[in-house]
Amino acid sequence: MLELLSTRHNPMIDPALHVWGWEVPVYLFLGGWVAGAMVLSGWLLRRGLVEERPSVVRALPWIGLVLISLGMGALFLDLEHRLYVWRMYTTFQPTSPMSWGGWILLGVYPVLALTGVATVPAALADAWAPLGALARRLRAPAARDLLGLANIAIGVGLGVYTGILLSSLGARPLWASGALGPLFLVSGLSTGAAFAHLIARDPGEQSTLLRSDNLFLVTELALIALFLIGLSSAGAAPAQAAGLLLGGPYTAAFWVLVVGLGIALPLAIQSLMAAGRVGHTRVAPLLVIGGGLALRFVIVAAGQFSAWP
Amino acid sequence: MSASKPRAPGSAYMNPYLAGVGLGLVLLAAFVVMGRGLGASGAFSAVIAWLMDLVAPAHAAANEYYQGYLEGGTHPLKAWLVFEVLGLAAGALLSGLLAGRVRLSVEKGPRVGNGPRLAAAFAGGMLMAIGAHLARGCTSGQALSGGALLNAGSWAFMIMVFVGGYATAYFMRWQWR
Numbered sequence: 001m002l003e004l005l006s007t008r009h010n011p012m013i014d015p016a017l018h019v020w021g022w023e024v025p026v027y028l029f030l031g032g033w034v035a036g037a038m039v040l041s042g043w044l045l046r047r048g049l050v051e052e053r054p055s056v057v058r059a060l061p062w063i064g065l066v067l068i069s070l071g072m073g074a075l076f077l078d079l080e081h082r083l084y085v086w087r088m089y090t091t092f093q094p095t096s097p098m099s100w101g102g103w104i105l106l107g108v109y110p111v112l113a114l115t116g117v118a119t120v121p122a123a124l125a126d127a128w129a130p131l132g133a134l135a136r137r138l139r140a141p142a143a144r145d146l147l148g149l150a151n152i153a154i155g156v157g158l159g160v161y162t163g164i165l166l167s168s169l170g171a172r173p174l175w176a177s178g179a180l181g182p183l184f185l186v187s188g189l190s191t192g193a194a195f196a197h198l199i200a201r202d203p204g205e206q207s208t209l210l211r212s213d214n215l216f217l218v219t220e221l222a223l224i225a226l227f228l229i230g231l232s233s234a235g236a237a238p239a240q241a242a243g244l245l246l247g248g249p250y251t252a253a254f255w256v257l258v259v260g261l262g263i264a265l266p267l268a269i270q271s272l273m274a275a276g277r278v279g280h281t282r283v284a285p286l287l288v289i290g291g292g293l294a295l296r297f298v299i300v301a302a303g304q305f306s307a308w309p
Numbered sequence: 310m311s312a313s314k315p316r317a318p319g320s321a322y323m324n325p326y327l328a329g330v331g332l333g334l335v336l337l338a339a340f341v342v343m344g345r346g347l348g349a350s351g352a353f354s355a356v357i358a359w360l361m362d363l364v365a366p367a368h369a370a371a372n373e374y375y376q377g378y379l380e381g382g383t384h385p386l387k388a389w390l391v392f393e394v395l396g397l398a399a400g401a402l403l404s405g406l407l408a409g410r411v412r413l414s415v416e417k418g419p420r421v422g423n424g425p426r427l428a429a430a431f432a433g434g435m436l437m438a439i440g441a442h443l444a445r446g447c448t449s450g451q452a453l454s455g456g457a458l459l460n461a462g463s464w465a466f467m468i469m470v471f472v473g474g475y476a477t478a479y480f481m482r483w484q485w486r
Contacts (some may be wrong), residue, residue: 061379102310213361229368249383249387252387252392253387254390254397256396257395260396260399261395261399265402268403268404269403269406277407278406278407278409279406279409279411281406281411283402283406283411
């Protein structure tokens with residue numbers, strides 16, 4: 001008797017290892033960037049620095065709206081059944097990071113829009129009375145503090161969620177790490193601070209932002225170390241997954257693009273800038289932003305490559 | 310890009326003899342750590358092969374030269390020379406920042422316009438790329454790495470680079486006057 005195994009001819013019957021292309025890392029990167037920008041905006045709002053730091057605090061909310069929309073557009077392209085996306089919003093599943101993420105993303109829009117209105121320039125507020133009235137109400141100390149807190153809370157939630165989304169997928173040992181949430185949050189904070197540094201016009205503002213970015217970059221290095229140590233000491237499969245970045249096929253991309261060009265080099269340049277040893281340059285924040293994108297691409301690609309034996 | 314504190318002319322460049330010794334040590338370190346010498350033109354070839362595969366995969370698959378970079382299953386940009394050239398740019402940036410020299414400019418003599426200078430640089434770059442492919446290596450791959458290994462061909466290449474340089478310098482000096 002001749003037996004034929006015909007099921008293998010059907011697509012997606014065999015386990016597909018690489019199902020995520022460019023869309024998911026781009027979404028995670030833009031989501032983290034907006035998260036960082038929101039935390040920064042919230043901090044500036046609560047410190048009452050709207051008037052002192054106008055170029056950053058006025059631009060961040062509107063740019064954040066564009067970036068989160070681009071990120072959600074990338075995520076939408078990744079969906080298999082795009083027309084069913086509304087069903088995410090007919091339920092809330094507290095144990096599902098994806099459900100949390102869906103609702104957090106929905107909260108990002110009103111908070112960013114209200115922050116944009118609260119920091120609207122006086123000329124624009126005077127031109128249209130209802131806008132001016134709303135801006136004045138939002139600038140009242142209590143409302144401003146509340147708006148700042150909302151920015152920080154939603155920003156931290158969004159930043160952590162982009163990492164937890166991966167770490168909750170237990171089938172991939174590289175992502176089975178509690179450090180991934182904080183790592184993606186801090187990477188988002190550093191991207192947000194670098195971008196704010198890039199658009200800041202005032203030298204004092206630039207100095208504050210580059211010092212805070214240096215702090216985020218050092219923290220990110222520590223979290224990367226914890227991430228790799230944790231995986232290496234967590235059993236055979238996670239150790240093998242960490243090996244993908246420690247001698248395996250993703251080593252060069254991770255250490256050169258993420259750690260070298262994305263963290264160590266800009267940290268060195270920004271430390272020299274903070275010490276007054278080199279002049280101001282926008283190359284360093286651009287490298288930080290590139291490093292944030294590379295981190296998402298490498299972790300998403302290497303994670304899909306890793307498997308339990 | 311801007312540098313707020315340009316230093317006095319003459320102090321911004323490293324002593325060339327010290328830089329030469331440093332480059333030799335970098336080459337030695339590359340052999341010890343990576344098991345490979347230094348190079349530059351190969352990185353550009355890998356980028357071209359990758360771009361060609363993106364734009365016209367059928368053409369790239371039919372071309373033996375591009376296949377040299379594309380076959381084997383690994384990404385063409387995942388090559389030692391590509392990462393080395395990234396490091397080169399990073400090191401140059403850091404060095405330029407420390408010397409206060411980072412700014413957008415066209416390196417040229419004071420009496421030459423940007424257009425002629427860029428056109429001459431482009432033509433020179435094209436000739437250099439053709440030469441590097443004919444010689445199977447550029448000044449870094451052949452002269453530095455091959456020369457360090459005492460390859461006779463690499464030394465012949467290096468001598469001819471100097472011969473060519475001195476022979477054409479007279480005709481090219483208008484760019485620097």
